Amino acid sequence: MRCLMFLCVFMLMTVSVAAQNPPEAAAQPNIVLIYTDDFGYADVGCYGARGVKTPNIDSLATGGLKFTDAHSPSATCTPSRYAMLTGQYAWRQKGTGIAKGDAAAIIKPGRTTMASLLRQAGYRTGVVGKWHLGLGDGQLDWNQAIKPGPLEIGFDHCFLIPATGDRVPCVYVEDHHVVDLDPSDPIRVQFGKALDDQPSGKTDRETLKMDWSHGHNMTIVNGISRIGWMSGGESARWVDEDMADRITEKAVQFIENQKGSGQPFFLYFSTHDIHVPRVPHARFVGKSTMGPRGDTIAETDWCVGQLLDALQACGMTENTMVIFTSDNGPVLDDGYQDSAVESLGSHDPAGPFRGGKYSNFEAGTRVPMIVKWPGVIQPGTVSDALMCQVDFPATFASLGKNQSMIKIPKGAIPDSQVMASALLGQSKQGREYLVEHGGALALRHGSWKYIEPSKKLKYNPRTDIELGNHPEGLLYNLADDPGETTNLANAKPARVKAMQAKLASLRKVGQTSPKSNQ
Numbered sequence: 001m002r003c004l005m006f007l008c009v010f011m012l013m014t015v016s017v018a019a020q021n022p023p024e025a026a027a028q029p030n031i032v033l034i035y036t037d038d039f040g041y042a043d044v045g046c047y048g049a050r051g052v053k054t055p056n057i058d059s060l061a062t063g064g065l066k067f068t069d070a071h072s073p074s075a076t077c078t079p080s081r082y083a084m085l086t087g088q089y090a091w092r093q094k095g096t097g098i099a100k101g102d103a104a105a106i107i108k109p110g111r112t113t114m115a116s117l118l119r120q121a122g123y124r125t126g127v128v129g130k131w132h133l134g135l136g137d138g139q140l141d142w143n144q145a146i147k148p149g150p151l152e153i154g155f156d157h158c159f160l161i162p163a164t165g166d167r168v169p170c171v172y173v174e175d176h177h178v179v180d181l182d183p184s185d186p187i188r189v190q191f192g193k194a195l196d197d198q199p200s201g202k203t204d205r206e207t208l209k210m211d212w213s214h215g216h217n218m219t220i221v222n223g224i225s226r227i228g229w230m231s232g233g234e235s236a237r238w239v240d241e242d243m244a245d246r247i248t249e250k251a252v253q254f255i256e257n258q259k260g261s262g263q264p265f266f267l268y269f270s271t272h273d274i275h276v277p278r279v280p281h282a283r284f285v286g287k288s289t290m291g292p293r294g295d296t297i298a299e300t301d302w303c304v305g306q307l308l309d310a311l312q313a314c315g316m317t318e319n320t321m322v323i324f325t326s327d328n329g330p331v332l333d334d335g336y337q338d339s340a341v342e343s344l345g346s347h348d349p350a351g352p353f354r355g356g357k358y359s360n361f362e363a364g365t366r367v368p369m370i371v372k373w374p375g376v377i378q379p380g381t382v383s384d385a386l387m388c389q390v391d392f393p394a395t396f397a398s399l400g401k402n403q404s405m406i407k408i409p410k411g412a413i414p415d416s417q418v419m420a421s422a423l424l425g426q427s428k429q430g431r432e433y434l435v436e437h438g439g440a441l442a443l444r445h446g447s448w449k450y451i452e453p454s455k456k457l458k459y460n461p462r463t464d465i466e467l468g469n470h471p472e473g474l475l476y477n478l479a480d481d482p483g484e485t486t487n488l489a490n491a492k493p494a495r496v497k498a499m500q501a502k503l504a505s506l507r508k509v510g511q512t513s514p515k516s517n518q
């Protein structure tokens, strides 16, 4: 009898332990982070896109969890990526604005990053695609070893678009070197003053295959003029039409190389699409009703499909968490005449939200975010938890076995909160407070949003985006007013005061993650 009781207690214990811990195979998932560029909230089928189909991205939502209130840390690329990798809001750190093509490495060697944390837990780490966080120590010679860069802050391997598709240098960098560079034709890169007497988007405008609308009128590469000046490196120059293929091939190789290694991996796959210049491969031309902007959405969907197929072929689907998201909100005319405005039709890239890329209004940072981890995340679920990519470092480090293997130095990822329960759909409780960052700062508390006063430009006629700057500040209740149409600042002075005080304290403390959110 006693023996039977003992057996029952033992069985109960085993069951409850099993229920709390994911199965051994899933205890330390591979992580594939698909970070797209300038995808707006409703640029994906399952978020309401019209005029383009995204079956592969949608399949992540069908098999996983779709967030409706997820945010990039900032409304432009460099600060979002800085915050996502370091777990520190970019507005705390000078020099994290949109980086020039020849910017020095913004994240210095030795700094704790999402990649360096995962490496502590035995992950093999790779970044493929757009970097835009600077490389080198300043005055970089692109013909020599290019460092510091990702390899000095926690990545084992990189294949990079160094800055953006619209900035020189228009070459790929693999690990420490420019790919396919002929030493007898060295690269020179310069911002500001023109290099030599080379033709430019201004002088030879009639030769361009895609005309510029503002900026982007300097060195011509592959028939497209860019931001900045570059000479030499002819054999290394990229072909925009092949870019998605090149980076996808590298990402697939990275995945395949992990097969049978017994090591978990982290892949940060950072697309150039759908940033300008939007130049899809011929296979995708006409795949949407929206011209190049829509066609590059279709191209991105293909890239996602390739990665999912590679995971499947390697038998890794089950033990991999795939995240799809974007670095900032949408923009139509970002400097090239690519018919993004004219061909838009009924598609609304920002969905119900106001503003877009660069904006303090909600569309600046409210982005699509989908997470799939078979066997752990309930398929086909939707969460309205308030989420932010700045929480990825702490959250990834908290998953399964990682938790016991990773030591986070005190204060190292100061704004990053553990949001594992929300990320895996086990809780609908997201962040209590979130600081949104356009040109100014805004504070989210539940459905309330306060945008601090700013005298900066209210509206940019070039991009046709309302920036959400207001000399007295703005208050909205997104629960009734997701489109931020009714400013309640005058009607609710006490709430404004409370949110001002909270924002001031968050600013001062320099740390918003004193405790775990689990």
Ligand code: NG6
Binding pocket: 037, 038, 076, 077, 078, 098, 132, 164, 166, 214, 215, 216, 227, 275, 276, 328, 334, 335
């Ligand atoms: C802006 C560019 C824009 C884009 C942006 C960075 C001009 C006129 N505009 O300065 O085209 O490159 O920087 O975009 O040059 S991001 O998504 O990488 O942040």
Ligand code: CA
Binding pocket: 037, 038, 076, 077, 275, 327, 328
């Ligand atoms: Ca971007």
